[in-house]
Amino acid sequence: MPTLSLITCTRDPDPTMLRRVLVAVEALRVPAAWDREYLLVDSASAHPLADRAEERLFLDREPWARLVRVDVPGLAAARRAAVREARGSLLIWFDDDNVPAPGYLEAAVAFATAHPSVSVWGAGRITVDFTGPVAPWVERSMRPFFQERTHPRDEFGRTTHWAPFFPVGSGLVTRPPAMTRWVDAHTRGAYTLSGRKGTALTAGDDAQIIFGAIAAGEDVGVCAAQHLTHLIPPARCTADYLARMEFGISASLRIARAECFPAERAALAADDVSMVDAVRAALASLPAHGVVDGPRHARLEIARRLGALAATLQLQDRAEPEWLRAAIALFGLR
DSSP: OOEEEEEEEEEEOHHHHHHHHHHHHHHHOOOOTTTEEEEEEEOOOOOOOGHHHHHHHHHHHHEEEEEEEESOOOHHHHHHHHHHHHOOSEEOOOOTTTTEEHHHHHHHHHHHHOOOOOOEEEEEEEEEESSOOOOHHHHOTGGGGGGOOOSSSSSEESSSSSSSSOOOOTEEEHHHHHHHHHHHHHTTTTTTOOOTTTBBOOOOOHHHHHHHHHHHEEEEEEEEEEEEEEEOGGGGGGGGHHHHHHHHHHHHHHHHHHHOOGGHHHHHHHHOHHHHHHHHHHHHHHHHHHHHHHHHHHHHHHHHHHHHHHHHHHHHTTOHHHHHHHHHHHHTTT
């Protein structure tokens, strides 16, 4: 019978959102013969979770849950600590804004049994829940940006380029060898991305877990029966925040690919883009989104292109030119 390690890494979480996550974790169905643990990893919170009443009550109430404190900020550092602590045959990662459906664990175990070649997978259905009012253009067109997706069937495979069946970080399920390999790569310095850290909106650690599995000859995918809700507060829905996030994701993904697939590093480092190219791409995106939404999406396209260029220069060990630093500042991307 399986032993499951459920893990939430968090830093100064919103109390209301974390409460919803903890309530959902308690409501997960766990057959009598199964064993499970829940690791709540405090990633150097200014107000330690050990001092917060609601989290203490949860930990006192659930003997299978425990708190892990990490004094070094950054999602990657928190995940490394969790991997060291976890004892499960599956590691299931719920962000501090993920509300899993009650049957999430049952679906994950069934998928693991049916598809032994898949070492990293995620939810096939993710529903975005905006926790407050957001701008109409965000409601209209940005749900996929916040990972909303519906896969009617299980899908998996392997490719070095991003594919529709790639999982996202929300509700990620990993077999222990995939995470041990990721930790080892960080320890050796082969992987350098630190994940979300402070106010920086860089990412990439999810991508390196996925790409690392593919590089090892394993499959990645999505499980149609795994459902969760992704909580998105209005503060993450401003045009400025979205542009910064697009810039950070674009830069991080390029670095993640280069570090996971060294044979592609030279091609990625040579794939340059100019400000003119970025503006052309932004203008080309306008017709698809109309007069009202078009300029907002054009800004996101510029952010994506500039993020790719910043990563390219980093891979080349070149300093950013003055025009790029000025453009990043102009669009508020850092």
